[in-house]
Amino acid sequence: DQQVKQNSPSLSVQEGRISILNCDYTNSMFDYFLWYKKYPAEGPTFLISISSIKDKNEDGRFTVFLNKSAKHLSLHIVPSQPGDSAVYFCAASTANAGGTSYGKLTFGQGTILTVHP
Amino acid sequence: EAGVAQSPRYKIIEKRQSVAFWCNPISGHATLYWYQQILGQGPKLLIQFQNNGVVDDSQLPKDRFSAERLKGVDSTLKIQPAKLEDSAVYLCASSRTSGGSYEQYFGPGTRLTVT
Numbered sequence A: 001d002q003q004v005k006q007n008s009p010s011l012s013v014q015e016g017r018i019s020i021l022n023c024d025y026t027n028s029m030f031d032y033f034l035w036y037k038k039y040p041a042e043g044p045t046f047l048i049s050i051s052s053i054k055d056k057n058e059d060g061r062f063t064v065f066l067n068k069s070a071k072h073l074s075l076h077i078v079p080s081q082p083g084d085s086a087v088y089f090c091a092a093s094t095a096n097a098g099g100t101s102y103g104k105l106t107f108g109q110g111t112i113l114t115v116h117p
Numbered sequence B: 001e002a003g004v005a006q007s008p009r010y011k012i013i014e015k016r017q018s019v020a021f022w023c024n025p026i027s028g029h030a031t032l033y034w035y036q037q038i039l040g041q042g043p044k045l046l047i048q049f050q051n052n053g054v055v056d057d058s059q060l061p062k063d064r065f066s067a068e069r070l071k072g073v074d075s076t077l078k079i080q081p082a083k084l085e086d087s088a089v090y091l092c093a094s095s096r097t098s099g100g101s102y103e104q105y106f107g108p109g110t111r112l113t114v115t
Helices: none
Strands: A012-014 A017-027 A031-036 A047-053 A056-059 A061-068 A074-075 A088-093 A111-116 B005-007 B010-013 B019-024 B031-037 B044-050 B053-056 B065-068 B076-077 B090-094 B110-114
Touching: A012 A017, A017 A088, A017 A111, A031 A061, A031 B044, A047 A056, A047 A074, A047 A111, A074 A088, A074 B065, B005 B090, B010 B019, B019 B090, B019 B110, B031 B076, B044 B065, B044 B076
Parallel strands: A012 A111, B010 B110
Antiparallel strands: A017 A074, A031 A047, A031 A088, A056 A061, A061 A074, A088 A111, B005 B019, B019 B076, B031 B044, B031 B090, B044 B053, B065 B076, B090 B110
């Protein structure tokens, strides 16, 4: 049961243009969402996150949008740079601070982003 | 601040052999996670520790996998005996627990190949 899905295995974008990476989820209990970036032979690194009480969060060139009714989130990178080429993972969590699943992340399959000079 | 350390970085073993991975989290991080990432998939949580206690091990194949976190700092993950389908990257991550922060910091991973 794939609770977090990234349906595009890869995305190719020209330098300077916008990159849009998409993510869908099925579990309505998820209320915190994160994007991680991963370079080859390295562990994932945190990029940006959003709580379910918001619909947008921005950090420099990176913006995450959340549509709770559609159970969909997206990551926008503007402008895209060759150094952004990496695998991007969407992850979701349930805020269960008093329970047993605090902080547990469920990841999507990842999208390979290639930014061409 | 030093990151999450893992060793070894690569390991090749034959099926039915045993293997162990080591993780040292970021200093002061109470929560430690072990993930398994199979090629082409996202990381999947195997076990989560809060200090030296297990919070979630629901997806750990307990007939062959074991993990411990002595003294609430370093952790080891063991596979015995290994199967071909255990070939994957094993990622360790750590996080602070208080304040509702979910940001997890990952180590570089150990790439295991079972032949």
